[in-house]
Amino acid sequence: MSSTENKPLPSAEERAKIAAQIIAENKGTDIKILDLREITRVFDFFVIASGTSRRQLHAISDEIDDRFEKEMGDRRRGIEGYQESRWIVLDYGDVVVHLFEPEKREFYALDELWGNAREIPFVPPAAAQ
Numbered sequence: 494m495s496s497t498e499n500k501p502l503p504s505a506e507e508r509a510k511i512a513a514q515i516i517a518e519n520k521g522t523d524i525k526i527l528d529l530r531e532i533t534r535v536f537d538f539f540v541i542a543s544g545t546s547r548r549q550l551h552a553i554s555d556e557i558d559d560r561f562e563k564e565m566g567d568r569r570r571g572i573e574g575y576q577e578s579r580w581i582v583l584d585y586g587d588v589v590v591h592l593f594e595p596e597k598r599e600f601y602a603l604d605e606l607w608g609n610a611r612e613i614p615f616v617p618p619a620a621a622q
Contacts (some may be wrong), residue, residue, distance in 0.1 A: 527613070557583060
């Protein structure tokens with residue numbers, strides 16, 4: 494029996510912060526956590542971040558998946574864009590992670606589209622020192 498089987502999942506907000514932390518550890522940039530609970534019932538949090546290359550976006554995506562499953566027992570419900578790697582969407586139900594190349598992030602402007610959402614403060618570890 495795995496150590497995560499009987500352990501309750503951390504809250505959606507905690508999982509969003511953990512995803513942001515993983516992104517920061519993998520050198521993702523411009524990380525934002527948006528609280529959408531008062532805007533939509535479809536999901537609770539978006540984590541939005543940028544990466545510089547297909548390889549980096551894959552590494553971030555893979556690390557989030559691996560740690561969510563192994564450390565929390567949280568399995569991804571869906572993934573989009575992994576092959577193209579210009580915008581990868583990881584769907585964990587109440588938490589959705591968006592990983593962009595900078596040009597795609599600017600084009601789709603999710604930060605602005607959901608601009609009335611409350612932003613959860615996140616300070617990457619290197620910036621905190």
